[in-house]
Amino acid sequence: MEEDHLSPRPAGVPWEQAGALFVAGTTAYAAVHAVKVERGETVVVSGAAGGVGSLVVQLARHAGATVIGLASEPHHAWLTRHGVIPLTYGEGVGERIRAAADGTIDAFIDTFGAPYIELALELGVPGERINTIIDFPGAAKHGTKAEGSAAAARAEVLRELASLIADGELEIPVARVYPLDEVRDAFRELERRHTNGKIVLRP
Ligand SMILES: NC(=O)c1ccc[n+]([C@@H]2O[C@H](COP(=O)([O-])OP(=O)(O)OC[C@H]3O[C@@H](n4cnc5c(N)ncnc54)[C@H](OP(=O)(O)O)[C@@H]3O)[C@@H](O)[C@H]2O)c1
Numbered sequence: 001m002e003e004d005h006l007s008p009r010p011a012g013v014p015w016e017q018a019g020a021l022f023v024a025g026t027t028a029y030a031a032v033h034a035v036k037v038e039r040g041e042t043v044v045v046s047g048a049a050g051g052v053g054s055l056v057v058q059l060a061r062h063a064g065a066t067v068i069g070l071a072s073e074p075h076h077a078w079l080t081r082h083g084v085i086p087l088t089y090g091e092g093v094g095e096r097i098r099a100a101a102d103g104t105i106d107a108f109i110d111t112f113g114a115p116y117i118e119l120a121l122e123l124g125v126p127g128e129r130i131n132t133i134i135d136f137p138g139a140a141k142h143g144t145k146a147e148g149s150a151a152a153a154r155a156e157v158l159r160e161l162a163s164l165i166a167d168g169e170l171e172i173p174v175a176r177v178y179p180l181d182e183v184r185d186a187f188r189e190l191e192r193r194h195t196n197g198k199i200v201l202r203p
Helices: 015-034 053-062 073-081 093-101 116-122 136-142 155-166 180-191
Strands: 042-046 066-070 085-087 107-110 130-132 174-179 198-202
Touching (some): 015 174, 042 053, 042 093, 053 066, 053 107, 066 093, 073 085, 085 093, 093 116, 107 116, 116 130, 130 136, 174 180
Parallel strands (some): 042 066, 174 198
């Protein structure tokens, strides 16, 4: 291990949050930077309350954007608390997004998968301002971006994210902590794809 690959854990950041940060945090960071979110823009995020999505929405808000987050209703209160406009996904979601955006939709970050690239294009978002972290065939077909953790997996990114947590500007929601011998239950929970934030395994 080389010294410049290490990031110290700030004292105020709990181990569970620090442990959950690397992949989800660098992925969210890469996705927000891929679509070049600017202050005053409107950004839509699918899977907005999930492990990666919950960080994407906060980083996009931190960049000064109006953020519309697609999530099931039990997660709307968490999104509202973080300054995100929550919308239910499913039938009619395109109309709900248009009504909530009240104008141009500048960028779309997909953390769930199909059909969100197609939806973003229907909403008039240009391909270079759409990023998916999961729908790689869709990105190749439509020429959108598909940047994930590999694009931001650097110690200085981790340091920046950890200091946002320490300053109270970024929350890593931890849905549940499982002891390592309950790893099967943790994966069953993860496979349901309805968590708010991260599932953490404690060794
Ligand atoms: N490219 C990369 O570097 C990279 C890195 C990390 C993860 N990933 C991938 O990214 C994906 C997301 O990971 P994650 O850890 O964030 O997953 P997750 O925590 O399971 O979150 C999934 C989210 O999807 C939402 N969802 C479920 N059905 C939906 C629907 N029909 N439409 C819109 N949203 C829906 C859920 O919201 P509700 O509960 O509110 O329904 C949930 O919050 C995974 O496939 C993962 O493998 C890629």
